Amino acid sequence: MKAPFDESALEREGARAARGGHAWQSNPFLKRENMPAVTGESLREWSRKHDAWQRGFEGYGRRSDADAKEPLSAEPLGQLVEERLRRIPRLQAEMQGGVDGFRLTLPKPHSRDAEGRNWDIDGFECGSLQEGEWALEIRSAIDELRDRYDLA
Numbered sequence: 001m002k003a004p005f006d007e008s009a010l011e012r013e014g015a016r017a018a019r020g021g022h023a024w025q026s027n028p029f030l031k032r033e034n035m036p037a038v039t040g041e042s043l044r045e046w047s048r049k050h051d052a053w054q055r056g057f058e059g060y061g062r063r064s065d066a067d068a069k070e071p072l073s074a075e076p077l078g079q080l081v082e083e084r085l086r087r088i089p090r091l092q093a094e095m096q097g098g099v100d101g102f103r104l105t106l107p108k109p110h111s112r113d114a115e116g117r118n119w120d121i122d123g124f125e126c127g128s129l130q131e132g133e134w135a136l137e138i139r140s141a142i143d144e145l146r147d148r149y150d151l152a
Contacts, residue, residue, distance in 0.1 A: 007052040008114050014056025015112060027053050059116070069116075071152035074106045080149070081107070081121055084141045109151050117143075119151035 017026050028034055029050035036046045072080070082104050085091055105123035112118045121142050 007048070009111075010049060010052035011056030011059070011114050012111055014053040015059060016056075017053075018057045024054070024057055027057065029053060055114075069148060069150040071150045073152050074119075077119065077145070077149055077151060078104060078106045078121075081142055081145055084145060085124070085138065088137055088141060090137070107151050115147070117146040119146060 014027070027050060029046060032038060034046075036043050039046070085104070086095070103124070105121055107119040107121055109119050124138060
């Protein structure tokens with residue numbers, strides 16, 4: 001049994017090809033050696049790989065200069081995340097109660113994902129509030145910033 005392929009990795013490869021100025025015909029799944037007749041994989045499996053690469057390639061080109069994300073280094077990006085999280089009502093209430101222990105890890109880089117994001121925050125603490133209790137609210141606030149800014 002073959003290992004499943006990583007769609008997001010293929011999308012990143014497609015985006016890299018677009019960024020490098022390659023044509024859509026550079027899709028590796030259009031090469032003879034990667035065709036189902038040669039590899040023995042099903043047409044469906046080949047199509048999923050081809051389409052994942054193509055999505056990345058086409059998705060890269062959809063971002064216009066007006067839509068381009070502003071690049072920021074980790075420290076200013078971390079400050080933006082902290083400012084945004086401090087506007088969450090539950091966090092404000094906790095801090096008004098005298099909590100002093102607000103901690104946030106700096107943004108960490110990763111390969112650009114399917115949403116075009118290249119960083120994430122992997123830790124947050126605030127007094128007695130546990131991240132798991134309201135993770136969706138935190139995640140939503142962080143993801144809004146991940147959509148607007150790139151980690152430089």
